[in-house]
Amino acid sequence: MAGLTLTNVIKRFGTHEVIHGANLQVADGEFVVFVGPSGCGKSTLLRMIAGLEDISDGTIEIGGTTVNDVEASERRIAMVFQSYALYPHMTVRRNLSFGLQMSGNPQQDTERRVAHAANILQINDLMDRRPGQISGGQRQRVAIGRAIVREPQVFLFDEPLSNLDAELRVQMRVEISRLHKQLGTTMIYVTHDQTEAMTLADKIVVLRAGRIEQVGAPLDLYDNPANQFVAGFVGSPKMNFLKAKVEQRRESGVTISLVADPDVKLTLPLSSAIPEGSQVTLGIRPEHFLDAGAGDADLTGRIDVAEHLGHTSYVYATLADESLIIERPESRHAGQSDRLTIGLSAARSFLFDAQGNRLR
Template sequence: MAELEITSISKSFGTVEVLRDVNLKIRSGEFVVFVGPSGCGKSTLLRMITGLETESSGDIHIDGKRVNEVDPAKRGTAMVFQSYALYPHMTVAENMGFGLKMAGEPKNVIREKVAQAAGILRLEQLLDRRPGQLSGGQKQRVAIGRAIVRNPKVFLFDEPLSNLDAELRVQMRAELIDLHRRLGATMIYVTHDQVEAMTLADRIVVMHGGVVQQYGRPLDLYDDPDNRFVAGFIGSPKMNFLDAAVNEVGSDHVTLGNIGGSGRTLRLPFRGFDASVKQVVLGVRPEHVSLGSGGPDELPVTVSFAEELGDVTYIHGKLPAGNPLIIRSDKGRHDGQDTCAVTLDSHGLRLFDAAGRRLRESRT
């Protein structure tokens, strides 16, 4: 196990800035997930940690030691890639021990470490097989085993499950959680799948445009996003965003009008609201939108379609101004009506300004 500290890291390819002033501290034994859309810089950051990419500026420390100029093989990291990169002519045992063989380790040490890793990953019966005789999940476990035998300070995973089918991805996620629990190792995992991030991570780094948008525990990011990007990226289905006008600002409340073009108003408890803000975006998750009975304060919704998933139904619709709205219903099947009315749970509402910044209540 090792602590990892990233200080003011930036990376440019010519005039294109890929990462900008990234600062992170990853505690020893943590499972941290870098998540964000394609092109946000998460894989580039991972490659800089292991030494496959050089930084334009900033420092990387592993276990208190600056490693910017340290050779990748000597940084104490091991990387598992999206492609399995197994040698087809070698057995599972040979693939797992190849790195140790190239490092000059004695054969008996290689056999011992391969056997230990195979036991952890339940590969004991497959050690004499070649990659062509393995399933996708088994190949991925071999790739992980190749990293385990090196006994690294930090494990790095670059979208390792993206080539697997949906059912196998769920199974492998459970196996990675169990592996982390048993090894107690520091692990950094890159994915664009926020469900994967929420499932695996002790803490999540949300990235966008080469900038860290927020860093924290999964449910903290879900319940308390710093900006509209994080609010929309974390959560499945994603958060609803409704345009609204600011009608009145009080010392302990704000009244919003014409929510989603509906003409309806909503009074929210809110201390210290910035009176200069005239237009806001109201964020609300599907579980905080409830089907109503058509009362005067409810919002009218035109229903587009419904996803009936058995234990829950997601109703997709639009408000008068065209804002899409997803409603979670636990009442079973949708009745097929073209319109419905909804109420918003005020405790689940989040406010953002026009630039996407979170508007927070005053602490005083």
């Protein structure tokens, strides 16, 4: 097992820079998830750690050793791909053992490692089948098993569950989490799925356009996002953002009014100095709306769609030209009216300036 350190890591394709000075510390045994929109550089960063992409500048250390010039096969890492990358003509047993045999690993040790991986993943009854004879979830287990037999210092996962259906994704999330607890090995995991990131990670790394925006524990990022981008990206359904204007500045805070409904005013504690008349953005998560009259201000939106999920409802509404997602307990939304009045809580609201920097 080993920790991982990235120091000012840069990646250029020609003159185009796609990773801009990434700095990251991953502790030994940590489960770290890279998240961000498509094209943000998360898979490129993972491939550089694996040695499948050269780095243009900076250093990558694994277990305290700089690996910039170390071949991928010598880095003692194992990577699980989105496509599984299994040999279709080989049995599961042969898929697990092939890489070790080709590297000259002793037969007895290879058999030990294969048996160990099969026991961990509970695939002993699949060992004589070929990939085409097993399910997608079973193929994913085999792909993970092929990584386990390498006994790596670091596991790398590149969107490994994206090809599975919803039920299998839930099952495999649980199995990967269990595997991490059992092995205690450092794991780096790339995904675009919010639920995977929040449930699997010890630490989440949020990337945008090749830059690390924020690093932290899942609930830290959820409760204390560094900026509007992180606030909007972490959480599902996403945070609501409403355009607002600073109406009055006081020593203790500011009073803002919503652009979509200037009659809706909310006073927020704020230590930052921001002039009256400034354009700001109010952020509030779907589950933080209150019953009408229970908060510091009320707003009324037109209901477009209501999704009833049994224990809760997601109400999609419109306030002037702005969209809202409101989470309501099922019993509190009968779905009979086309209007919904909800309460805003100053204590559960975020405020961002015109550049997306967080004010509170």
